[in-house]
Amino acid sequence: MPTKHNSIALVAFIFAILSAIYIKQSIAPHWVEQSYVYDVSTNATGISSYIYKGQKVIIDTVEDYQNSPLNQQNLSNLNSSPVLEQQWVKDKNQQLKLLKPAFHFGIWSLLPAFITIVLCLLTREPLTALLGGVVVGSIMLGRYDLTDKVIIPNLAKEGTAALLLLYLWLLGGLLGIWSKTGAAQAFANYMTKHFVKGRKSAKLVSWLLGILFFQGGTMSTVLVGTTVRPLADKAKVSHEEMSYIVDSTASPIASILAFNAWPAYVQALIFIPGVSFLATEADRISFFFQSIPFSFYSMFAITGTLLLSLNITTFSGKRIRAAKLRAETHHQLDAPDAKPLSAKELQSTDVPEGYKPHVLEFILPLVTLTAIAIGSFVMLGSPKINWAFGAALILSAVIALIKGMSLNQVVDGFGNGLKGVVFASVILMLAVIIGSISKETGGGLFLVSLLGEQLPFWCLPVILQLITMIIAFSTGTSWGTYAIAFPLAMPLAWAICQSQGVANPELFMMLCFATVLNGSVFGDQCSPISDTTILSAMTTGCDLMDHVKSQLAPAALAATLAGILWTLTAYFFV
Known part of the structure; x- marks a missing residue:
């Protein structure tokens, strides 16, 4: 049986390599606008700045949003990579925000994480599975020098x-x-x-x-x-x-028991202009703690x-x-x-x-x-x-x-x-690299882009749960999933609140927040390429795939019960 599984794994890996070459040569990346809003302060001389990782950062130049090459309209017309990596812009409401371009290859974006997980399950050998995923992702990104262009730059982080x-x-x-x-x-x-x-x-x-x-x-x-x-x-x-x-x-x-670094990290990702209960850092941290019962x-x-x-x-x-x-x-x-x-x-x-x-x-x-x-x-x-x-x-x-x-x-x-x-x-090193590659190929962006604003509002919490579970399972990181999902999920939830006339928008936003938070935790916890999964197996002396397979059943049961409760709460109480 192991020989048969290894043969299937080899065929799957070869198919993934050929697919990666095809993606690189034939699939044009779909560029997506990503905007980030910081707590920007302006001094008496008109110089704007914000605090990032404890350091004060000066905003040198600000472009009008409509003229930025990084707005979605301009990105959609691109035939090559954007000329800028990021740009500060001012929108029609005079709101300052930082634009950064990102891309995905559609469903192909999930290939590196998918082949890694498939190889893990077939071979029960995480080292070769992770290395296989890294190779496939590197080919998709056109980085054929695996040591100098992939491994060393990631180790240098x-x-x-x-x-x-x-x-x-x-x-x-x-x-x-x-x-x-x-x-x-x-x-x-x-x-x-x-x-x-x-x-x-x-x-x-x-x-x-x-x-x-x-x-x-x-x-x-x-x-x-x-x-x-x-x-x-x-x-x-x-x-x-x-x-x-x-x-x-x-x-x-x-x-x-969120008396840790989580609220401070997450609050920076959930600012939505015009939403009073998410206006300041203190408001957003308070919102985090109010959402804990969900x-x-x-x-x-x-x-x-x-x-x-x-x-x-x-x-x-x-x-x-x-x-x-x-x-x-x-x-x-x-x-x-x-x-x-x-x-x-x-x-x-x-x-x-x-x-x-x-x-x-x-x-x-x-x-x-x-x-x-x-x-x-x-x-x-x-x-x-x-x-x-x-x-x-x-x-x-x-x-x-x-x-x-x-x-x-x-x-x-x-x-x-x-x-x-x-x-x-x-x-652990390879798990970090495959997570970085999955983020670069846009797997998370693609999954979130599948959501539309025409959903019945009570469906959104459980759909966000499923999407974040898949993202975190595919990338092996809950915090990385937060960085992908929160800036997209929270504005989407607020837009649905407004368009469908939700009676209790703050409660609905708390439910959506909790599903992203918890869905990411589930995916990270169950992923064979997650550092916490690997370390849990390592420190207790367990086989990695035995740990992954054995905890999947009780974790899936907990996630199913949680999804039912989130849906019922949204349907009857929002």
């Missing part, structure tokens, strides 16, 4: 470099030193003795930690997964169950993991039930054919003779890590994750040295940690 630093050097090094000192095993023994009395309590502790680390995204998955792995393994909890609990409490809880998917996702933690598997799907039964009856934490992302170097301890591990060697670095992450968020407005993991790594090494471990042994543990995560780090 600040965000990608920070991810690799964090998850290769810092996370890998920390896990390696904990393995060398036996700290993780000592913590597991301590928790087992005092709190964890079996599989149920191990899963409950994991669920509670997922709730406590409500910063969301990669931070939550790494913190929770790293912490609970040793105690869950000791309690013989299957890796599919653990990766689902870790992944399905990370972003969902961050969208509900985050139905996140609520169902968190409830689903709680039920699993209580050993109620009715809603968990047959794969998770089978994994639970396998772990209980045979003590097998992985399926027989699984290929866990976490390497063997991190699955056992290699404590030097005479060294006595202590639980504080795990707890003190973890408390330091958490305190710095949360403290930096409170003080600076964004959590400094690299500082947090760096401090935890140094503290772990210092404690080991003070307790008598030699420097060579500490460095050996650090090296083993790097070996343990290098494969997952390469996958």
Whole structure:
């Protein structure tokens, strides 16, 4: 069967390559106007500026919208690429906005993400699947030099470099030193003795930690997964169950307990001229929090993991039930054919003779890590994750040295940690690149463009949910989906409010906002090319595709129930 699947995968990849060549040669890109509105201030001398990433940016020249080569009318008549990458314009209402051109290839825009997911499902080999998607997308964009034109430019981006630093050097090094000192095993023994009395309590502790680390995204998955792995393994909890609990409490809880970076990021994407309750930054952040009661998917996702933690598997799907039964009856934490992302170097301890591990060697670095992450968020407005993991790594090494471990042994543990995560780090890098390529080919733009303003208003929330689920699943990023979907979805929702005379427009806008927010979370959480999905599997020691397939059923059930509730709310209460 694997050989047959590999043959099908090879045929699919060749077809995708030929399709990419055809797209590059024969399909003209469809250019789309994208406008961004910032909180622009004008001083006494008439100079306008705005704040971007904490820096003041001066607006030099402003063109009339009708004369801009980047307005939709001019873009529609293009036979080649636009002459400008961006331009500030003033519309008929004297509103300043930044125009940027973007393009899509119609349904072909989805090809890189589609072939990546197909190859993942057929081969169960994420590395080659991601690389295949990158190759196909690069050909579509005419970037045939894969190293110099695709991989290196993406690695040079600040965000990608920070991810690799964090998850290769810092996370890998920390896990390696904990393995060398036996700290993780000592913590597991301590928790087992005092709190964890079996599989149920191990899963409950994991669920509670997922709730406590409500910063969301990669931070939550790494913190929770790293912490609970040793105690869950000791309690013989299957890796599919653990990766689902870790992944399905990370972003969902961050969208509900939103005392994190999410509101500040999202508010900048939902400004609509003339809408009073979205007029200022404070209004938009308030709107975010008022919309939280409609985050139905996140609520169902968190409830689903709680039920699993209580050993109620009715809603968990047959794969998770089978994994639970396998772990209980045979003590097998992985399926027989699984290929866990976490390497063997991190699955056992290699404590030097005479060294006595202590639980504080795990707890003190973890408390330091958490305190710095949360403290930096409170003080600076964004959590400094690299500082947090760096401090935890140094503290772990210092404690080991003070307790008598030699420097060579500490460095050996650090090296083993790097070996343990290098494969997952390469996958993470390729996931970031395929997400960037999918955005450039315009997959998200094409999906949103399928929507029209002739829809019955009560259909819009669930359609936005479906569209954002597909975008996030295809690109592997919820925040990237927000950047694509919110600037298009919110004005569309407001236009439908106005054209169809919706009685309670603010409630309707909250519903549409919540569907974009939650649909993106679902797609990101379930995507095999998402960094949080990969990290949830990596930190809990699960096979990536086993994690993706097993959590898809309970997540889809939660999304279905949420979609029904959004539709009913829009139909009966708006």
